[in-house]
Amino acid sequence: MKFTRDEIRRSMLLYAISDRTWLKEGESLADVCRRVLDSGATFLQIREKDLEPGRFAQEAEELRQLCQRRNVPFVVNDSVEIALSCGSDGVHVGQSDLRGRDIRALIGPDRILGISAGTVAEAKAAQEAGADYIGVGAVFGTSTKKDARNLTVEALRDIVRAVSIPVVAIGGINAGNIAQLKGSNVDGVAVISAIFGAEDPGAATSQLLALAKDMVAAHG
Template identity: 35%
Template structure:
């Protein structure tokens, strides 16, 4: 069964940005720096060569426990046993890609306006790209969507979204301030002499915003952060059952995080607030909020009226 997806720093290959250095060398530096999802993007190589690149990169990302996404090509993703595919608006539909890849692989898609984001969520995308936030050489001629679209996505979209396009160490704070909690960069990371350092810096900014958001919310509702929010996360692959109280009813679950519990109740795309042991948990933190036996969870639905 595919676990609900969450990540912080998404790094895309770009061999033209680092002549003289190999793709694997650069991407391993990014992984050491904390990249927690990687995409192979190569518009030039023949399909056979692309598959071989994907296989080599998959070996590397697997060593770090990080998903590998292949840009554009579900068949390459399958041939290389990659973890998923990233689609453009003019590529194969999400539904067709899902039929090819099955339910256990990740499907992401680029979006450039809120209508596309809503459609992707309805179609079953696991995540969306929101951008380009700023002008970028990776997408020449594409008009920047600005941070206003980032703010729209943060307000409306329930599945994970990652801000992308022209993001650097200098402007990352502005994007995070608009509501992004996941960032993606290409040239700013793989084109840098020290990709590991850039990744650590960007990841530090993301973590600071996530933690600051949690602390500010706890203070605003006059609640202390519950002990369970700071409890250790289960090790990857651990399967254990715990008893939790969900909306007043005792339930037994294998969910390791609040995000996984929400997925069990099919709430990923719904307008829902979650409380854990009496404290509201921002949606962006569900994937890193561990569940402990005896905990109490409340899912509160928004109901439209008029």
């Protein structure tokens, strides 16, 4: 694997997930992601649900190159095919993507596999399916998933305790509420709109990175 287990755990600190719907006139996704990476994002996922496959693959390749030059892990949301074709570091999938598919076998042993989970049982199953990390949420609700369940700090802590792989919290996390995750023992936070929807995504990234470091340090 290109990234060690410890490197993956550290890369969870500020996990940015792309959302092109926030792009301003004249901006490209690569332009914004470059600023976000240069401002301290430690992991990047391309998540473009409504982009046609050819364009998705093209943008994934652009972002892969940006991340590779900065030695930041880059994964593709849902599409194993695009993850493989663009040479990404891995793929992130949901619970429904696991049904009848051995994602680990499809991507091989050397790529990163992230899996979403919302319960201890789902987290344990994800680890057994070969996940390198788990995305757990939604912790504060989210506009990107209509059926997301909110999770308490106690529930997050139970999930972290139940698995040995890194856990990143996701769902409605922003500068105003990230401190509420202190004591959850998560390895970091995954953020979409608080970065890509910000007036200045780079400045938002810098602020969230500092807050994420403070949150993790407070776990004790």
